[in-house]
Amino acid sequence: MSYNDYLKSPHWKNKKKDLALKRAKKCIICCQVNNLDVHHKTYKRIGSEDINKDLIYLCRRCHKAVHQFVKDNKLSIWQATERFIKLKKIKRPWEGLSVGQIKKRGIVIPMYLYGI
Numbered sequence: 001m002s003y004n005d006y007l008k009s010p011h012w013k014n015k016k017k018d019l020a021l022k023r024a025k026k027c028i029i030c031c032q033v034n035n036l037d038v039h040h041k042t043y044k045r046i047g048s049e050d051i052n053k054d055l056i057y058l059c060r061r062c063h064k065a066v067h068q069f070v071k072d073n074k075l076s077i078w079q080a081t082e083r084f085i086k087l088k089k090i091k092r093p094w095e096g097l098s099v100g101q102i103k104k105r106g107i108v109i110p111m112y113l114y115g116i
C-alpha cells in the first residue's frame, strides 16, 4: 500500500481518532485550531504508529514549513521536526508588540507566520 493509500485507510482514520482523544486539537507550533493536519515525525512505524511519539498536530502552514525545513536542512524528518518546534516555539519576539514596535526593533517575522 502506498503512503497516500494508507492515509485514506480506515486504519489511519481510527489512528487519528485515537490521537484526537489524547491530544488537544491545535497546532503544536502556533496553537491554531483550524486546518489541522497530522504530521508523522517518523515513517518508521507506518501502520503501527506510537501515538505518543510519532504523531503531532500541525496546521497546514506550519506543516508545509516543517517539510520545507526537512528539505532545506537535509535532516531526518524526526530531527527536523524536533528542531523546528524548538526554534518556532521559543522565539516569537514579536508577541505582544504593536506593528510599530516590531518595525522599530527591526524584528523580522517569517512570512508564513503572518496572520497567525
Ligand SMILES: [Zn+2]
Residues within 6 Å of the ligand: 038, 039, 040, 063, 067
Ligand atoms: Zn508531515
Ligand SMILES: [Zn+2]
Residues within 6 Å of the ligand: 027, 028, 029, 030, 031, 032, 058, 059, 060, 061, 062, 063
Ligand atoms: Zn501552525
